[in-house]
Amino acid sequence: MLTPRAFRPFKLLALFLTPLFALLLAAPAWSFQTRIVSIPSAAMHRAFDATVVLPDDYARGSGAARYPVIYALHGSGGNYADWTSNTQIGKLADRYHVILVMPDGGHESWYIDSPFDTASRYETYVGTEVVSYIDAHFRTLATRQTRAITGLSMGGFGALRIALDHPEAFGAAGSISGAVDPRNCEDEPGIDRIFGNPASHADFWTRNAIVEGADSFERAKIALTIDCGVSDSFVQSNRTLHEKLIALGVPHDYAERPGGHTWSYWSNAIRYQVLFFATSFQRNGWHPATHQA
Incomplete structure (x- = not known):
């Protein structure tokens, strides 16, 4: 038979476990769903995988609720699985009650419809075909006011390029460590296949550089957020874009934080950008508590 003294260790253990269980119960339960879908492209005559994260x-829910959508583009050499493999982006779907879509943009497409490689039509694919597919297959709020696009590095360039060229589709856009001036990336393997020879087609490179088209944001009326690490090789071109936007009076958020061209920086930056987009959606009348169809 156990004596009262023998019970003391169990009492101590209970005293230790009680607050631990309380912490576990208080911790958020991340229950988002991640799906891999195959999205066809009529423009490129094939299908590409995409990651979709549902809150x-x-x-x-009742099956009637509809959700804003945030598109997140990967960088050069990446694919549709990069964001979920290297960050905890899925938690943001639960936190802000949004659908996250991460399409495949090819290894070096720059998310444009290239006149030099007519088989590379990634702007049409991401800006039109992917959006149409997602709206047809998921319960989205299919308006520009509840749709945003962002990306990292090449994807940052692509997000801004697509948003400018498709203002009817995206009411908000962002760039994380964006290659906003591809003229600084002439040594990137494969880029000349998309933009053409930089010497003989310099006008095309310049025309597509985001830093040269800052005035386009004035006309597009897009909620805009841009950030870059202070140790990133792209920081100067991002500062140039920021300064031009200020001179033009274009409203935008701009941030520089410690960090370089790394997943450590990007996994932190995406949290701020999704918060920015969720706030933009709410300014346009959406609220998680009242988003029934």
Whole structure:
């Protein structure tokens, strides 16, 4: 038979576990769903995989609720799985009650419809075909006011390029460590296949450089957020874009934080950008508590 003294270790253990269980119960339960879907492209005559993250309440709800959508583009050499493999982006779907879509943009497409490689039509694919597919297959709020696009590095360039060329589709856009001036990336393997020879087609390179088209944001009326690490090789071109936007009076958020061209920086930056987009959606009348169809 156990004596009262023998019970003391169990009492101490109970005293230790009680607050631990309380912490576990208080911790958020991340129950987002991640799906891989195949999205066809009529422009490129093939299908590409994409990652779609649905918030927990998408499945738990009545089936009538509809959600804003944030598109996140990968960088050069990446693919549709980069964001979910290297960050905890899925938690942001639960936190802000949004659908996240990460399409495949090819290894070196720059998300444009290249006149030099007519088989590379990634602006049409991401800006039109992917958006149409997602709206047809998921319960989205299919308006520009509840749709945003961002990306990292090459994807940052692509997000801004697509948003400028498709203002009817995207009411908000962002860039993280964006290659906003591809003229600084002439040594990138394969880039001349998309932009053409930089010597003989310099006008095309210049025409597509985001830093040279800052005035386009004035006309597009896009909620805009841009950030770059202070140790990033692209920081100067991002500063140039920021300064031009200020001179033009274009409203935008701009941030520089410690960090370089790394997943450590990008996994932190995406949290700020999704918050920015969720705030933009709410300014346009959306609220998670009242987003029934």
